[in-house]
Amino acid sequence: MRRIYFLVPDLPTAEAIVDELLLDRVEARHIHVLARRDTPLGDLPEASVLQKSDFFPAIQRGLASGGAAGTLAGLVGVALVPGSVVVAGGAVLASALFGAGIGAWISGMVGLSIGNSQVTEYAEAIEAGQLLMMVDVPKARIEEVGELVRRHHPEVEFEGAEPLMPAFP
Incomplete structure (x- = not known):
């Protein structure tokens, strides 16, 4: 659309x-x-x-930046914890999803307040x-x-x- x-x-x-x-x-x-x-x-x-604010574009930006930050945090966590190679994929995925969710939520709230x-x-x-x-x-x-x-x-x-x-x- x-x-x-x-x-x-x-x-x-x-x-x-x-x-x-x-x-x-x-x-x-x-x-x-x-x-x-x-x-x-x-x-x-x-x-x-929703039409008067920047809600949807803000969510898209927050999803991308939060997902990237979460992935980076997961990779750093896996690299710093010895012996965590076995669960590395799950930890990185979980932190990426968590970061994307938090980023989308925070950005959406900010987007509602911006025209x-x-x-x-x-x-x-x-x-x-x-x-x-x-x-x-x-x-x-x-x-x-x-x-x-x-x-x-x-x-x-x-x-x-x-x-x-x-x-x-």
């Missing part, structure tokens, strides 16, 4: 786009709308904390009253969905697609 971004000028346009996306078989759980705090969204699918780096690019437009629509679609449908929106709403700014999207919602 890839996330595509649209800057929408007003609520009626956003509602019309959501209706068209739903008719085009884009599930409602894959549509997220972000607006200024004082904007009532009504029935529009509001972006959750989404993709969304911060649109902060000025959102504060000016525009709405940011984030739509998660399969890679093969990016152009199709972009064209659908552009065809019916030329006033909408298609901002492109995120280069990488995690596999979980």
Whole structure:
């Protein structure tokens, strides 16, 4: 899945786009709308904390760095303890998994407190009253969905697609 971004000028346009996306078989759980705090969204699918924060990218970074640190700690432990060659594989694997888990947990908590780096690019437009629509679609449908929106709403700014999207919602 890839996330595509649209800057929408007003609520009626956003509602019309959501209706068209739903008719085009884009599930409602894959549509997220972000607006200024004082904007009532009504029935529009509001972006959750997970879309507003850097939670998933932080987890990915923490998983990688924690796993690497855990593997290194396991290797150092095996090298320093004499006679531990027999259980070396298990010890290194266990420390790598432990490090990955701790790294993902800590990074995820930090990521929740940091604004989404993709969304911060649109902060000025959102504060000016525009709405940011984030739509998660399969890679093969990016152009199709972009064209659908552009065809019916030329006033909408298609901002492109995120280069990488995690596999979980």
